[in-house]
Amino acid sequence: xxxxxxxxxxxxxYVGFDAPDEHRTWVFDVTxxxxxxxxxxGHGCQGVLTEPAPELEQGCCSYGAHFVDEDDANAVLEAAxxxxxxxxxxxxxxxGRGGPIRRTKKGTLVTRLVDGACIFLNRPGxxxxxxxxxxxxxxxxxxxxxxxxxxxxxxxxxxxxxxxxESGQVISTLREWKRRDWxxxxxxxxxxxxxxxxxFVGATPVYAALRDEIVELVGTWAYDRFVExxxxxxxxxxxxxxxxxxxxxxxHPALRRR
Numbered sequence: 001x002x003x004x005x006x007x008x009x010x011x012x013x014y015v016g017f018d019a020p021d022e023h024r025t026w027v028f029d030v031t032x033x034x035x036x037x038x039x040x041x042g043h044g045c046q047g048v049l050t051e052p053a054p055e056l057e058q059g060c061c062s063y064g065a066h067f068v069d070e071d072d073a074n075a076v077l078e079a080a081x082x083x084x085x086x087x088x089x090x091x092x093x094x095x096g097r098g099g100p101i102r103r104t105k106k107g108t109l110v111t112r113l114v115d116g117a118c119i120f121l122n123r124p125g126x127x128x129x130x131x132x133x134x135x136x137x138x139x140x141x142x143x144x145x146x147x148x149x150x151x152x153x154x155x156x157x158x159x160x161x162x163x164x165x166e167s168g169q170v171i172s173t174l175r176e177w178k179r180r181d182w183x184x185x186x187x188x189x190x191x192x193x194x195x196x197x198x199x200f201v202g203a204t205p206v207y208a209a210l211r212d213e214i215v216e217l218v219g220t221w222a223y224d225r226f227v228e229x230x231x232x233x234x235x236x237x238x239x240x241x242x243x244x245x246x247x248x249x250x251x252h253p254a255l256r257r258r
Contacts, residue, residue, distance in 0.1 A: 009257075012175070013250040017225045023168055026222040029175035034230060035252040037157065037176075037194065038202030038209065042130060045199075046191035048182075057130040060193075061118040063185075065150035067109040072151050073101050076111075079134055079148035080120070087140065088133035089122040090114050111150065146213055157194050158210065160217045174218055197254045 012031040019026060039045075041059040046052040048060050067073040080100055085091055093114060094100040100119045102112050112119040124130045138148040146154035157177040164170050176194045179186035186192070193199040202209060207227065215223045233249070 010253050011250065012253075014173075014175075015226070015229055017222065017229075019222070022170075024170040024172055026218060026225070027171060027173040028226045029173070030230060031250050031252050032176035032194070033174075033207040033214075033226070034205045034249050035200055035255070036202040036204070037200050037206050037252070038204075039157075040193070040199050040201070045193065046196075048189045048192065050188050051190050055124070056117075057124050058117045058121065060156060061121040061132065061153075062116065064111040064113050064118040065120075065153050067101070068151045070109070073109045076134065076148070076150055077101065079137065082141070083133055083137045086128055087137045088120070089126045089128070090119050091133075094119055144212060146216060154213060155217065158213060158217060172218065172222075174214065195254055197257065200252060200254050 012029055014027055015030050016025050016027040018024070039059075042057055044054060045057075045059050046054050047056060047058045048062055049056075049058070067076070077099065080088070080091075080094070083091055088094075090100075094112065097112055100112055101109055103109055114121075115123075117123075118132075120133045122128060122130050122133055122136075128136065132145075132149065132153070134148040134153075135145045138145040155177075159175055159177040159181050161173045161175065162170060178194065179189060179192050182189070207214060207230065211223070230249070
């Protein structure tokens with residue numbers, strides 16, 4: 001029997017479900033959501049600069065956060081008001097600058113930058129430890145970081161893309177965040193985590209580890225349908241499907257390149 005050809009370098013498996021109560025199809029990136037990706041901030045993350053910079057511990061915070069809308073910005077301002085000086089290294093500086101958020105000349109709301117990174121990012125050497133002050137504040141308040149952080153920050157590395165076809169059907173696709181989703185600058189990154197094998201070291205698949213984030217993006221019904229589908233297939237892994245083949249999911253490209 002001839003050896004099957006190698007899959008294309010960035011081949012992903014997707015599955016879709018039509019919603020029963022609206023003109024919408026939910027599409028999921030099975031390859032990424034079943035992968036063992038996890039955030040390795042502070043544990044080998046090289047950051048998103050043009051050269052590797054793990055020692056800076058900036059992660060994907062080097063350029064600050066762009067807010068989706070006023071509600072997104074106001075929620076972060078409310079959370080920032082709950083942070084203490086032990087939790088937020090640059091809290092006093094934010095007050096002196098008129099707050100941690102500014103509006104660009106184009107009208108976009110963004111977090112201010114301090115020394116080349118987001119004002120909410122505590123740096124190495126800060127007594128409370130490096131990392132997002134909002135994330136830390138939420139955990140210490142026994143709340144979800146996604147309720148404190150800018151939308152773009154808690155959604156990473158997930159990306160929900162929507163378009164409407166010619167019949168009016170909305171196609172909502174949940175997939176991994178790729179370089180192109182950062183805009184032109186993403187192509188200049190020295191390193192991006194969803195492409196790096198060293199970030200695929202988690203003990204739990206993405207769909208389970210990021211359950212709260214996924215449900216926030218797609219809702220409970222769509223999430224549950226996805227789980228039913230993939231966990232139903234996992235139960236037959238290693239057994240034949242009646243056609244002499246073995247049921248298994250496509251490994252993530254970063255793992256295939258190892």
